[in-house]
Amino acid sequence: MTDIPAQPAQTSGLTGALxxxxxxxxxxxxxxxxxxxxxxxxxxLWLLIEPLAYAAILTFxxxxxxxxxxIGTSLEIFFFTGLVPYMMFRNLSSRLxxxxxxxxxxxxxxxxxxxxxxxxxxxxxISILGVAFIIWMSALWGLxxxxxxxxxxxxxxxxxxxxxxxxGLGTLNAVIAGxxxxxxxxxxxxxxxMFITSGVLWSNARFPHELMQxxxxxxxxxxxxxxxxxxxxxxESTILDRSYVxxxxxxxxxxxxxxxxxxxxxxSIR
Amino acid sequence: MISFENVRKTxxxxxxxxxxxxxxxxxxxxxxxxxxxxxxGAGKSTLxxxxxxxxxxxxxxxxxxxxxxxPLGFSGGVHRQLTGRQNARFIAKAYGCxxxxxxxxxxxxxxxxxxxxxxxAVYSSGMRSRLSFGISMAxxxxxxxxxxxxxxxxxxxxxRCDEVFEARRRDANILxxxxxxxxxxxxxxxxxxxxxGELVFYPTVDEALDAYDRLNSIKPGTTDDYDDDF
Numbered sequence: 001m002t003d004i005p006a007q008p009a010q011t012s013g014l015t016g017a018l019x020x021x022x023x024x025x026x027x028x029x030x031x032x033x034x035x036x037x038x039x040x041x042x043x044x045l046w047l048l049i050e051p052l053a054y055a056a057i058l059t060f061x062x063x064x065x066x067x068x069x070x071i072g073t074s075l076e077i078f079f080f081t082g083l084v085p086y087m088m089f090r091n092l093s094s095r096l097x098x099x100x101x102x103x104x105x106x107x108x109x110x111x112x113x114x115x116x117x118x119x120x121x122x123x124x125x126i127s128i129l130g131v132a133f134i135i136w137m138s139a140l141w142g143l144x145x146x147x148x149x150x151x152x153x154x155x156x157x158x159x160x161x162x163x164x165x166x167x168g169l170g171t172l173n174a175v176i177a178g179x180x181x182x183x184x185x186x187x188x189x190x191x192x193x194m195f196i197t198s199g200v201l202w203s204n205a206r207f208p209h210e211l212m213q214x215x216x217x218x219x220x221x222x223x224x225x226x227x228x229x230x231x232x233x234x235x236e237s238t239i240l241d242r243s244y245v246x247x248x249x250x251x252x253x254x255x256x257x258x259x260x261x262x263x264x265x266x267x268s269i270r
Numbered sequence: 271m272i273s274f275e276n277v278r279k280t281x282x283x284x285x286x287x288x289x290x291x292x293x294x295x296x297x298x299x300x301x302x303x304x305x306x307x308x309x310x311g312a313g314k315s316t317l318x319x320x321x322x323x324x325x326x327x328x329x330x331x332x333x334x335x336x337x338x339x340x341p342l343g344f345s346g347g348v349h350r351q352l353t354g355r356q357n358a359r360f361i362a363k364a365y366g367c368x369x370x371x372x373x374x375x376x377x378x379x380x381x382x383x384x385x386x387x388x389x390x391a392v393y394s395s396g397m398r399s400r401l402s403f404g405i406s407m408a409x410x411x412x413x414x415x416x417x418x419x420x421x422x423x424x425x426x427x428x429x430r431c432d433e434v435f436e437a438r439r440r441d442a443n444i445l446x447x448x449x450x451x452x453x454x455x456x457x458x459x460x461x462x463x464x465x466x467g468e469l470v471f472y473p474t475v476d477e478a479l480d481a482y483d484r485l486n487s488i489k490p491g492t493t494d495d496y497d498d499d500f
Binding site for chain 2: 112
């Protein structure tokens with residue numbers, strides 16, 4: 001008979017709880033990484049190509065019908081500055097959607113909570129997007145040196161806000177999908193509506209004021225405005241409200257966490 | 271130590287609810303190995319899941335001290351797309367054990383050979399239960415929750431499990447649910463019957479088994495297997 005492995009050191013109190021949670025999230029992170037990239041190498045490749053491919057296609061179509069870029073001189077950059085924050089938001093919120101539902105088997109291990117699973121997946125997704133972002137920017141830089149944000153800090157904080165918003169909606173999505181799997185079929189339609197009204201494809205400068213009043217309820221519109229006002233020094237957004245984005249992101253997150261507590265019993269039943 | 275305070279647990283069933291525990295309070299005596307007996311559908315497995323914390327009571331409080339295992343016998347926590355080795359590594363890390371030691375133990379105990387490096391999806395159900403038993407036995411707990419009603423495996427594997435249980439019993443406690451009176455007598459010191467929403471304790475396993483037979487009007491001592499799953 002083999003020797004039974006030694007018992008790990010026991011820790012207690014708040015530090016102990018944090019150490020335990022950190023250890024669990026770290027273990028989950030590795031497990032998520034293995035199951036995500038274990039088979040689908042193409043998934044990683046597509047992530048890298050997507051914003052550049054979309055920007056190229058959209059530019060081709062728009063230049064074909066003879067449009068100039070609403071801001072700056074390059075249509076590619078105009079689309080890119082909208083697509084990148086949109087992707088940060090969309091990838092986080094849609095990848096988190098399955099966090100609880102895809103990990104039902106983990107409910108048998110009482111040490112692991114739904115929050116651990118959501119946090120681990122969020123960390124992994126943020127890291128992946130971070131790496132992808134560096135590659136996207138390097139690709140742009142390689143193409144032309146003028147493709148550098150005029151206010152890098154503002155541009156990056158817009159991406160941070162996109163992630164906060166994505167994490168908020170994603171946490172809420174994970175909890176709702178945990179009790180109602182059809183939620184996964186509804187969310188893409190919400191995403192499409194948010195995408196169309198977000199200003200990734202157009203600039204609000206040409207829109208009537210009355211319409212903008214309604215569209216500005218979409219937090220993603222503010223994220224895109226934020227991103228473009230960081231990228232283009234000459235671009236002054238008339239509608240950008242940064243605190244609104246942060247508020248919606250934090251509120252969605254809080255709603256997700258509260259709902260997880262309230263639905264704990266439903267989430268634990270197989 | 272594990273204690274239940276006014277714990278109620280029910281399930282929705284056809285035409286009403288099924289009561290597993292009706293506002294029950296009890297303390298599982300520390301330092302003892304407990305055999306839980308009960309008829310089909312009395313909720314023995316549910317009781318084990320409540321103790322583990324994988325299921326929540328409708329109301330009441332369950333307090334636990336010390337490290338309590340997940341209900342052994344389930345192949346839960348195992349990711350089908352990952353290999354046996356990757357799963358063992360994950361659970362070891364989550365529970366703060368040295369992954370290499372756990373993998374060494376699992377390799378030896380579960381005798382999966384090359385299958386240890388294949389996705390769990392291709393395993394047979396016997397192999398899967400060997401893997402999850404191996405992983406759970408590799409991690410040290412203060413209390414092992416063993417739900418034998420759901421365990422599978424051939425007699426050779428069961429003998430190996432018995433050997434490890436025997437070794438574990440020296441510095442840990444066992445709470446076991448089984449349909450085999452023999453297994454319960456072998457590993458447990460005290461017994462409890464789960465019936466009509468109550469858990470009633472008896473000082474020895476034999477007394478619990480006899481009381482169970484009397485309650486169900488079976489001549490005491492005549493049945494070794496007190497109950498059979500369909």
